[in-house]
Amino acid sequence: MNTDLLIPRISGTVITALEPRHGAEADALIWNGRKPRRRAKIIVRAACAGDVAEAVRFAAANGLTVSPRGGGHQFTGIAAQADMVIDLGALDGLKLDTERRTARVEPAVTNARMAAALERHGLAFPLGHCGSVPMSGYLLGGGVGWNSAEWGFACFSVVAVEVVLADGRLVRASAEENADIFWAVRGAGPEFFGVVTAYHLRLREAAKATSTTIRVYPASMVAEIAAWAEDVVARAPACVEFTTKVTPTPTGPVLAAIATVFAKTDAEACAIHGALGQGAPEALQVIGPMPTPMPTLYEATEPSMPEGRRYAVDTLWSDARYGEVLGRVAQDMALAPSAACMGLVVLRSNAVETPMDAAFSCHGRIFGALYAIWDCAEADDLNIGWLRTAIDAVAPLCTGAYVGEADLDRPDRMLPTLSAEAKARINELRALHDPRGIFQRRITPMALAAE
Secondary structure (H helix, E strand, C coil), X not given: CCHHHCHHHCCCEEEECCCCCHHHHHHHCCCCCCCECCCCCEEEEXXXXXXXXXXXXXXXXXXXXXXXXXXXXCCCCHHHCCCEEEECCCCCCEEEECCCCEEEECCCCEHHHHHXXXXXXXXXXXXXXXXXXXXXXXXXXXXXXXCXXXXXXXXXXXXXXXXXXXXXXXXXXECCCCHHHHXXXXXXXXXXXXXEEEEEEECEECCCEEEEEEEEEEHHXXXXXXXXXXXXXXXXXXXEEEEEEEECCCCCCEEEEEEEEEECCHHHHHHHHHHXXXXXXXXXXXXXXXXXXXXXXXXXXXXXXXXXXXXXXXXXXXXXXXXXXXXXXXXXXXCCCCCCCEEEEEECCCCCCCCCCCCCCCCCCEEEEEEEEECCHHHHHHHHHHHHHHHHHHHHHEEECCHHXXXXXXXXXXXXXXXXXXXXXXHXXXXXXXXXXXXXXXXXXXXXXXX
């Protein structure tokens, strides 16, 4: 393999394992403070879609596997699991068509940047909950974002994609053109058999009055919180996003019931919050209703995920009763080994129906996420063990997991990220579009980076 043949064909940068800077550059690809032991042999920092195509062709000619890296929260280090990593961090073009309410977005555009651009024109999109996360992996995995009960999962607002396939061709895929690729790109996550270099999105009118109420409770009140939530959310409009955040404290877990309303007017928001408050259990503290435009929402969520800490994460979908799942998460959070750990349990009983015409095929009336967050390598086994024990305990209540934040390097996963039918179809499409397995993932457990 002669990388000297690749370097002049790339307008970006090529970094090989022979260079002294390679180790640091490989680790820098991974946002998680916990680094994978395996490192890519070649890092290609693409400057354009043409670079992506050249890199894929070189990999194919030399029998290398390829993984794209968009720059988000790689909890499992999946961006470093191939022989060649194509870093898409420089592909950050963003173009809005305000009249048609569409956008062309390249993979490195972040949620926060997209939100700011849309806000200037009174437009919206079901963006992710962390502002620093880019479009790449978020949309590829399905996109569980803000106001998804009303606006749907983000992948269903994708109308077309530009994709580099395993043979190096750059193609466009939509419902009318390369429809099988379009089906797969919406929700396949790391199972996808190509590199997306641009997304074409359908936008919508923005909410004019976004506001939030937070009610804080001790974990002993799980049953009362769940009964109230089941009642009011079932009657609430889809523009209500209801989440209970569970965090450990020295005296036991604390539950914050968070209701964010994406309304058209202040009067509508006020009425919705009033209806949500009916029958609410007496709380330790009530905050709001308070205005929470997108910049404020991102200011609130970003501190929970500081770069450089060590993370392990898994998720769940469930059609069980809210109290069953919330109670299980609260019990597990009482055993959390780190004070930074947290759980999120979202009730989606008011959500619009999810389409069935995409790879995104695992979902439910409840979405949950458990985050193990800690600082030192010596505590890796303790925190990962806690997370996996907690997920195993709640798994009998669940229907699957969300690939965007799943514990993908676990060899004995109990919860699937795709339905059996979707998984089978993706395997068929991969055999067709990537017969040599260039984009086949070779998942190895996360560990300390090699010295």
